Amino acid sequence: MSSPSLPLRVLNLATQGANIAGTMLIVGLVLIICIDVLGRNLFGSPLPGVPEMVSLSIVAIVFLQVPQALKSGRLTQSDALIVTLRARSPRTANFLEIIFDFLGLLVIGAILYAHWPILVKSFTRHEFVGAVGNFTMPTWPAKLMIMIGGALLALQFLSRIIQRLTRGEPQ
Secondary structure (H helix, E strand, C coil): CCCCCHHHHHHHHHHHHHHHHHHHHHHHHHHHHHHHHHHHHHHCCCCCCHHHHHHHHHHHHHHHHHHHHHHCCCCCCCCHHHHHHHHHCHHHHHHHHHHHHHHHHHHHHHHHHHHHHHHHHHHHCCCEEEECCCEEEECHHHHHHHHHHHHHHHHHHHHHHHHHHHCCCCC
């Protein structure tokens, strides 16, 4: 088996980096939620902005981590048909997996296309969540993470298609 090409190695490193960033966001959320709970129970004073931070972070975490799930074959799917097909007709299974990857690429492409103006608007209009005077947080960082994760997911789908067409199986 040959080693992956440089563009594929760079894509895989970027995907792994996004996954690590998503994991660090989870750790950060756990810490602020614990601080919030302790503040509420011990001092009667919650940490401001926790619900806003959680609501923005959850979607960003999903988008940052789903490219790695796809790359490593852990994306949730029902594979009973494809496993049976792979044993009986590997070429047919490969063809169906190319179709799956292409449809995934189309769906994430549509999401990215629709999300771009939302990201631009949130940045140019300085949109935020929270209450002025209590806690405010800009929305564009989370929207940017969605864009980055979505772009990496699209590239992973494209990479899988190319690999299936050239080698029959993604690396």
